[in-house]
Amino acid sequence: MAQRPPILLIDAPSLYFRAYLGIPESAAKTEDGQPVNAVRGFLDMLAQLIRTRRPDRMVCALDHDWRPAWRVELLPSYKAHRLAPEGGEVVPDTLSPQVPMILDVLEAIGITAVGATGYEADDVLGTLSVTQDAPVEVVSGDRDLFQLVDDVRGVRLLYVGRGVAKLDDCDDAAVRARYGVPADRYADFAALRGDPSDGLPGVPGVGEKTAARLIDRYGGLAGILAALDEPGSGFAPGLRTKLDAARGYLAVAPKVVEVARDVPLPDLATALPAAPAQPERLLELAQRWNLAGSCRRLVDALADRP
Structure with missing residues (x-):
């Protein structure tokens, strides 16, 4: 048919x-x-x-x-x-x-x-x-x-x-x-990267390539945040600090981006x-x-x- x-x-x-x-x-x-x-x-x-x-x-x-x-x-x-x-x-x-x-x-x-x-x-x-x-x-x-x-x-x-x-x-x-x-991880990606046209600040120092690499490795934002609490989870010290400082933002940003x-x-x-x-x-x-x-x-x- x-x-x-x-x-x-x-x-x-x-x-x-x-x-x-x-x-x-x-x-x-x-x-x-x-x-x-x-x-x-x-x-x-x-x-x-x-x-x-x-x-x-x-x-x-x-x-x-x-x-x-x-x-x-x-x-x-x-x-x-x-x-x-x-x-x-x-x-x-x-x-x-x-x-x-x-x-x-x-x-x-x-x-x-x-x-x-x-x-x-x-x-x-x-x-x-x-x-x-x-x-x-x-x-x-x-x-x-x-x-x-x-x-x-x-x-x-x-x-x-x-x-x-x-x-x-x-x-x-x-x-x-x-x-x-x-596609089903785009909202997490956009939250990490940010989008000035929508007033999304993103995580300072995390651009498209870093955001994509993190999502590929940890499966999504939930996995990234969970890994932050695990010693030896593979984050560079500077990146870990940036992500940890952005926890409050990352807790709400995907809900804003999600359609x-x-x-x-x-x-x-x-x-x-x-x-x-x-x-x-x-x-x-x-x-x-x-x-x-x-x-x-x-x-x-x-x-x-x-």
Whole structure:
């Protein structure tokens, strides 16, 4: 029996932020001068993914809480550098108004978008990756989502670090080749290495190679911490001192990095339509926001699937 097509789980904030940065505002505006570069780029990315991956289902995950309180309670530095003085996330002024536009277009087409109070898009993706029928392809430029890769279940990460046209189709072997650790140990690896983009300090003096070597030798963070208490366990004196000093951080950091897989989500309509659910509304939005080309490419991609 032929394997069914994949469900594409889209990290919407990751893609629309990339679209915003990748297309100049001057190249995509409405008639009254409002930028729509993120909208246009995001829709074109979806069209290309549908043409190349041939999915029969799709869900776009949203950030309803970009900095959940439960993660901040564990690690106050989590994304603190991205916190605006008045509260909320630092987001370009011309990007924020484009997010509702994206959601309106998705609704008119009939592509489901979902978020959850108290959780990030990563957590929604993590939950969908274990609750939706395989095969599953997660599309993101967020390295933390390498931890979702699961060869047994059939979950891959389509990593768009170089763009959708040059995405990296990653299974467990690809994660190992890239970082030297299996996908199910990525959270431990990231905690040790740190990630300035998320406010994770890491262990001073422990970079990617050292983190991977430690995980390979001791099996994971739990094994590393247990070995610290054993005399003659093979740590260089300086490394032992650094790891011992970071025990408090290492006790909470993996919980911050780990993607939730138990987010309460409603029943979702995941099937990709062959034609827009609301064609007249889509036409009106396309004309209002100067998106005719991008909407047509997306509609054509949907119609061209078998």
